[in-house]
Amino acid sequence: MTRRGFLAGTLGLLTVCPSNRLSAQSPDSLPGTGPSGKLWDPSRAGRPFDPVSAADNDAAIQAIEKQIHCTCGCNLDVYTCRTTDFTCGTSPAMHRRVVALAGQGKTAQQILDAFVQQNGVSILMAPPKRGFNLAGYFVPSLLIVAAGVILTLVLRRWSRAAQPAAPATFPAEVPASPHELERLRRELDQLSG
Amino acid sequence: MLELVAGVLLAAGLVLFVLRPVLRPTTGLEAGEAEEAGADEGDDPDDDLSPRAVALRALKEIEFDRATGKLSDADYDALKQKYTAEALVALRAERGTLTPGASPGIAEPRAVTRPQCPTHGPRPETDAQFCSECGRRLASAAAYCARCGASLEHEARYCHACGARVAA
Amino acid sequence: MTVLGGLCLWLAFLLGVWGALAGFVGGWQGRRDLQESARHAVFAMCATLFVAVAALEWALFQHDFNVEYVAAYTSRNLPIFYTWSALYAGQKGSLLFWATVLSLFGSLAMLLTARRHRALLPYVAGVVCTVATFFVSVMLFGQANPFHRLAYTPLDGNGLNPQLQNPGMVFHPPMLYLGYISITIPFAFAIAALLSKRLDADWLVAIRKWTLLSWLFLSIGICLGMWWAYVELGWGGYWAWDPVENASLLPWLTMTAFLHSVMIQEKRGMLKKWNLALIIGSWLLSIFGTFITRSGVISSVHSFTQSNVGYFFLFFLIAAATASFAVYANRLPLLEAEARLESMVSREASFLFNNLLFVGIAFSVLWGTLFPILSELVQGTKVTVGPPFFNQVNIPLGLALLGLTGIGPLIAWRRASISNLQRQFAAPVTVGVFTALVLLVGGMRDGYALMAIALGGFVVATVVQEFARGARARHRQYGEGHAVALGRLLARNRRRYGGYIVHTGIVILFIAFAGMAFKTETEATLRPGESAILKSPYGWTYTFTHLGVSQYDALNRQVTAATLEIARNGKRLGVLTTEKRQHVDGFGRPTFQPSTEVGIRSDLREDLYVVLAGLVNGTEQAVFRFTINPLVWWVWYGGMIVALGGLIVMWPGGGSPAVKRTQAGYAVRLVGEQ
Known part of the structure; x- marks a missing residue:
């Protein structure tokens, strides 16, 4: 019998697997009997398996x-x-x-x-959450939170430092010659936008 | 055997190559110099991290951020003023320190008289408009009003044309 | 050719020692002759190591099984493709590969570095030579010489591990190595800047480009590694928080942090210390990664590379860390910079939080990887830290980072105010919330996946908005057509918009990762003609019908192939084949344990992933494992988009100033102009 004919026959006969729960699968017949053919060389296919339970x-x-x-x-x-x-x-x-x-x-x-x-x-x-293992779980998070708080404080200091300093360092209106402004514009135009 | 010979020849050649600059320093240097010429071609303008370039790029970015709606007009004005000032300061500083020709478009012939700052004395930069120590406007600098652009008198505290206050 | 190869290793060793000495002494004493000699030593080392690689490849292709390495990793019947890649399949060969590529990168750095940074080069040559010499000396003194000969000549070699006989494996290790190795160049520039005390802004430029390059290689290498794990290892996933995977992720995280914070230094001159520390840390993490891969101190699936060579790396790691941080600490006073921020609400601030998260994730991954050792030291009991731990800690951090990916670009550099933020955030937040609602209504109940996809929608919306507003601004300013404006926008600001493309790729990756929460799987035993049924998360019903098992010989393996017909909702989709492979040598003798070849059918929505587990009692009755993996294809797409964005960012700026002037961007009105 050709494989195709064989398949057509078996497909017609089988109405298996209504769900993915294997308890619902049709009970196995004796291994090696039934419609399964023998392999030419089973040793090539690794260790023999038991049917899924x-x-x-x-x-x-x-x-x-x-x-x-x-x-x-x-x-x-x-x-x-x-x-x-x-x-x-x-x-x-x-x-x-x-x-x-x-x-x-x-x-x-x-x-x-x-x-x-x-x-x-x-x-x-994963280690049980007790004793020293707690360090495993919480040290990274605690460090990140602590670093976040420190970062916020540092940023606040930096931005405060900038507020009063800014006007002092850069006069609100620098007297600029039109010549200079013209050059500044030229330079800006040279930058690719 | 052939391999051994090849290996020895390779070793001899490479050792010579590596030690040549030490044994005959001049040739090595010339070779190095020759290579260096033109190595800067194709440099990315973004790579220029001079204060002038940084300030100019900042100005550009401020403009763009406002165009895309990220900066409010008030923030824009404040930042704009700050970075224009920064760019101008950088431009002036650079004109003083750079050798002519190093940056095309910047170097312009100047008189060699040294401007004086009332508190810090003669400035090293021949064309300084502001003191590089204290930022004060130097007496020799030709001043213009930042608002209307009218040419100012020396020591003027207000613009005679529009009445704007002259800074520092 | 082993004589030549061996000679080359020794020659490389001597050249490396000389190059390191000449570089450091020449730089320190300002002697041009020594500096030039160190430069030549890098080129000479590269040439020597290339000859050594050629010698090893020669031995591989000649099937010179008297050479231990050739016998251990190839066989007469190994396909040519894999014979070539056997160069880095084993530890000894990969050490050679590593040293060679490092010297190549060193030579490129010598040739391509702009004149302005020339003063740094002697030290760069010194560092490159030192590191390459270390790798060569591991080969010479650590019993890892790839040219070692056996006392006898086996008739045939052992062949390549079947898991490595996969196209992914030809490209994954070199890409990852290229990433790992090229970090040495920015590290060398950082050390050079520190040693030469040239700590102005200039060193940054040299470092940034090289970091970008190694970031790109590492990204591609990691993605290829995921792909390899997915198609070859057969568990239906691509990331298992294995120590070796973690080791490749660590430098990637710190480099990504660097690539963001470097922008603050470019614009503000702040954060010099932080950026240098990130670069030095990235390099040390890459050496740490090699140590983990090579030593087997921490158990890992990459066990094919274990040996005692690890202790060389441990020693080198400690020595290098001590030396670099000593130099760093010594130069700290020179790195002081005025730190100022115009506002707490600014791009700068958001980037600093992004750095916090990147480094935080890197730390938690490192902490988890090392915790078993720490636990053994502190409490005396060995523990296992597996995926549950990493997921618990890193998923929330990753989601926070994803959020920042969207928030950052919406905030202006320097300063932002509330009204503008509202205008910027309105549309993206709406998109994010809308996505979340749609998913909720659609029945998605997995919290993390929901957040990932909603945040993804938010970030993509920000990217679209950025492109749209940028293009519109150009359109308004220059009257460019919309398409032209969009193209120019990208071309003129490659770093910014290339970066946004990378962000898009990352979003796609996150969404794809979220898809894995809906993985469905089952095992079934099927006789020919029987079928198994699996419901996909999209509600489709897949039918897998076992057609039969065939056995045949291929080039270097005996194949047992099971074929299945697949139908979706009763409609036939095609056939899938999954195999057991028994690899054999040229004499037909089995070489490795039988390996499994997965059958995969991918489409944009989900992958069908079928594994032949085994056969029952030598019959065609087969045990299969069926898995449906949603959205996996998007991992590879996301990776490609990340790589594309990286390339755009890296693309060198071209054109003369004259050209730029004509294409100039913004006409900037200045204070004082009317």
Whole structure:
């Protein structure tokens, strides 16, 4: 059977995926059976994958994973890592752990705590807001606000300095010869506008 | 082997090139001088940061800012006056210090008599109209009224033609 | 050619040492012969390093796998395009590239600098030689000699990292390097001005142009880097606040601050200290960036460049910072300038607040990047500072900056009064508010995105108003036609109006960034013929139908390609292909982990971004990740507009004074004229 004929047949048969929630997808038949053909050389396509489960697309699970730092050395969060390169073995393992913990009925905070307990605070993408970490969050903003206040004061001083000084330095009307004014105008005309 | 020879030749050539100015300073200097001639061509007028150019550009900008409605008339007048004065001061200062020919359109033949300031003595600038120390109008300067342009008498405090007050 | 290459490195080292000594001593003692010799040393160094680059490229193209660098980064079957770029694919080669480009920039500075600034050049030559010599000595003494030979000759090389085999990667590193490297020239001029005590306004001109050049290169380099990350890394984003990305952003921020505050110095003669500090800081940040990239002190996705060479950079960074700030502190009394402002409400004041924000953002990025180290020192625990931290701190600051982008140009230089401000702000503020209302009614509820787009509307309105009022003023004054007036307006004030074009580009970038708040994604497992459905933020329904998987060999890789048919609201749009690539060497042996090639369909509104995650049990049943990224195309457009504006600003002023007179702008009436 040609591929086109094969596709026409399958397309006709299938009425899948009414939504993007994968729980709604038709249940998988046994892997390797059904309408999927065998690959010529599966080893070229990287490690074998499991079909996507509902938990993989669960927004709550993803939200938790976005707060956990992947330990494979990629510097990304677990969610981004496991959905980016697809060669990493670490982030899918961490993902399974999150799913398992969620399966035990733990809340997001409890899951994060469990990770912190095992791997230390560095497992969180952003440090918890307590103790010295508060410095991490607030030093830049405080410095900017302080610098803004200082800048305002300095500007005020500079503009005050200019007010009384201006008339003294430059007499309101400089007696100017028409000759000079004429030259000044010539010079101005030479400037491109 | 060929590479080594090439490398040594390159090294010898470049060392000679680099050390030549030190070993035979005159040729190096001439070469440098020759290159320098004309290096200023194509200079951007915006690059001129002399007080005269800065003040002139400021005047231009004030004019433009008023034309586009950013400056109110009162602000415009005040700024205009200030920067015209600044430009005039810069122009005068420059005429005194620049060598003739350095800036076309500025250098004009002048008498060599040194004007005197009552408090600061003879001025170094041969054509000074104002004292570069205190800004006072010098006795030798031909004065005109800033308002009506009438030629003023020496020491006049008010213009005899329009009655405007003569500054400083 | 490695013998010649090695010799050239040593020759460059000796020339550099001589050039540095001759430059500083010659400048200090006023000896013309030494000054001239230092100048020649820069040219000679450039020539030598070019020969070294040629030697390395020769080895690369000859597939001389006895050379370690060639074996590590190329293979016989690597496309020629990428064989060329292998020059800077590895650390050793990029050090050579860096030194070469620096000496080239140094030579250009020697040749192009106007006569007025000639007194600075010996010191400039000294600084350039010192920095280039540092890079050469890292190669020679830091076990980073690209001409190092192996004890044996492998049959084939390792090949280039697949992630680097992307057109973006051919241009992104050199552009970024050009940006990083060319900061050295303004820095050298700044140090020269400080050392020679010629601290009048003139040094500023030389510095400004070079800063603009490196700002332009850095902007283009950063945008290309975002593009590369987007099309190659496959996470569907372009900026992840990775330390290396941050390192490239830092000097960009400080240089942008400089390019604004320099105008105040040109007009008022104030802020000399601040401007010099910004330039020195920008350069130090660029060296800091190199240190981060090279050392691996802070973990990063750019891990392909790590090594112990980082400590050379740390040492150099500390030494250079100490030396430059010592000179700076020593000359501070000479930099005193009378600081005066006519008014608190003036362009000057708004520029100072803009500087505050730029430097503030730079500081918070630097703070976040270094906080893990700081935390380990202070509290003994390692923490991770990821995107949530940076977004939290920088999005509000960025929005404030965007606001200032619009506010600044509306305020006159020197002084403004309330009535004029009302007249200036009326239309742009209306546009901004109107945009916000439309978005609110349209159902947008993301606060930051809403603000970004509304502020964007405000800023674009200010730019349009500036152009319109400027053109109208010309029209009134000279009777020029509107189109002519507009063209002349831009041509006569390239710095001002080119700057406004840059602002427009930045607005487009911000709006594009805001689009990312509406990213939608899902993963799905599909057999051939099955489809997945994804709703776009515009309300469309996309259907992705898996057509099948094919496997074939290409030049240096074995490809597994999945093809999908895409339909929007039932209407067929076309097919997308996403691949797994197993790279192989000339003997068909696998070289790297399989990499992923993303399928992207872009239009002006949104990108469809499809990644083949993997295949289930060796069958055609495939795991896909589908992402809809709104407005991504505008990031690249925005980048291009920024670059265009930068070019306009940089375009050299032409024409003789006579020509200018005929085209002269404003007839200025003077006080005392009737």
